[in-house]
Amino acid sequence: MEIRPILASLRKHRIPAILIVLEIALACAVLCNAVFMIGQRVVDIHRSNAIDEQGIGVITVDGADPKMASSEIPRNLARLRGIAGVQAVAVTNTVPLSNNNWGWAFGTNPDTRFNDAVNVSAYFLGEGGDKALGLQLLQGRFFNPDEYADSKRGTMPLVDTHVVIVTQSVAERMWPGQPPLGKVLYSKPLAYTVVGVVADVLRPFVNSQRAWNSIFFPLSPDSALSYYVVRSAPQDRDRIVLQAQQALSELDPIAVVKGHSFTDIRDKYFADMSSMAWMLVLVCVVMLAVTAFGIVGLTSFWVQQRRRQIGIRRAVGATRGHIMQYFQTENFLLSSAGIALGMVLAFAINLYLMHHYEMTRMPWFYPPGGAIALWLLGQLAVLGPARRAAAVPPVVATRSV
Numbered sequence: 001m002e003i004r005p006i007l008a009s010l011r012k013h014r015i016p017a018i019l020i021v022l023e024i025a026l027a028c029a030v031l032c033n034a035v036f037m038i039g040q041r042v043v044d045i046h047r048s049n050a051i052d053e054q055g056i057g058v059i060t061v062d063g064a065d066p067k068m069a070s071s072e073i074p075r076n077l078a079r080l081r082g083i084a085g086v087q088a089v090a091v092t093n094t095v096p097l098s099n100n101n102w103g104w105a106f107g108t109n110p111d112t113r114f115n116d117a118v119n120v121s122a123y124f125l126g127e128g129g130d131k132a133l134g135l136q137l138l139q140g141r142f143f144n145p146d147e148y149a150d151s152k153r154g155t156m157p158l159v160d161t162h163v164v165i166v167t168q169s170v171a172e173r174m175w176p177g178q179p180p181l182g183k184v185l186y187s188k189p190l191a192y193t194v195v196g197v198v199a200d201v202l203r204p205f206v207n208s209q210r211a212w213n214s215i216f217f218p219l220s221p222d223s224a225l226s227y228y229v230v231r232s233a234p235q236d237r238d239r240i241v242l243q244a245q246q247a248l249s250e251l252d253p254i255a256v257v258k259g260h261s262f263t264d265i266r267d268k269y270f271a272d273m274s275s276m277a278w279m280l281v282l283v284c285v286v287m288l289a290v291t292a293f294g295i296v297g298l299t300s301f302w303v304q305q306r307r308r309q310i311g312i313r314r315a316v317g318a319t320r321g322h323i324m325q326y327f328q329t330e331n332f333l334l335s336s337a338g339i340a341l342g343m344v345l346a347f348a349i350n351l352y353l354m355h356h357y358e359m360t361r362m363p364w365f366y367p368p369g370g371a372i373a374l375w376l377l378g379q380l381a382v383l384g385p386a387r388r389a390a391a392v393p394p395v396v397a398t399r400s401v
Helices: 004-012 012-044 066-081 130-131 168-174 234-251 261-268 271-305 307-315 320-356 366-390 394-399
Strands: 054-060 086-092 103-106 118-126 137-140 163-167 182-187 192-196 214-218 226-230 254-262
Touching: 004 012, 004 320, 012 130, 012 271, 012 320, 012 366, 012 394, 054 234, 054 261, 066 086, 066 226, 066 234, 086 130, 103 182, 118 130, 118 168, 118 226, 130 226, 163 168, 168 214, 226 234, 234 254, 254 261, 271 307, 271 320, 271 366, 307 320, 307 394, 320 366
Parallel strands: 118 214, 163 192
Antiparallel strands: 054 226, 054 254, 086 226, 103 118, 137 192, 163 214, 182 192
16 A cells, blocks of 8 residues: 555545544544553452451441540450450550541661651551451561550550551562561651561552551550451441440440441541543543544544545556555554654653542553554544445546535
């Protein structure tokens, strides 16, 4: 197929050609970034979380008298343990994906500057918290009974304990290639020795780059511990959550008691993210549909405008295959120009999102993937008009005005 006649024809129809190139470029840029963002959202939604998600129920107690909380927690725990089917129960300051984040920053030496410290989410566990959550111990041990702090937290958290358990992600981030047990976390003027490493547990607020930066401290009953974690067999979970909510409401009619399964907490946390992913899917579908209709419309217009040219070519020996090949090649050239511009725009948009929003760099293979999709879409979209052009009888075309 001669490229020169095609280019000459496109020069005569510059404005429609430029419009279709810009449309394909915009589609390529949007498609690449949208698909990348969809992939990121899907990864976030399905992030692993090394707790017993299916068997955990969470009961929150708000509005209780803070002065009485420390004494009421043992009473509440005893009542929850009495519910049939409960395997373990404990109290904690927060749970994964609750949005109730307790941030803290630690370094590996006493002189670590704040900007160099590692940001983590702190979980304060009451006794038995490891069993209630279903933490998976990888190295070391869980807390001993005498390590649970009795002090109030305030401006100087956990001054009465000096041990901590970290997730595998925190251990690898702070001591890469080194055994973490016995290492010390520093946050002036406090220091905590690592006694155990557990499989990665999600933070209450997930940051895509530090999703599992979680650490665990032992804390005796304290007014800030308002999350009761109840663990059971998955088939008993919903019943136990309801009974636990009713039991704590009876013990403290003034407090606001709410119960949720952890799977409900997870679904609620990622609901907006899931909606965003579906919205981006819709954007991709609409963008591709608009691009396809644009190609069909423009090609159909050109076929109508070139009926005489098509007839002449058919009369001098061009086959239907030659006519179809002409329009497919023309579309390929337009698509290639649009895709080349679109790739540049795709990376430019990604850089903008990286600088202004919490977005990671788009891998190199997304633009080529978008290019292939648009090339295929262009060839499919042009197929119908090209077939109609090839089907025009030469004698009819040559007589048309």
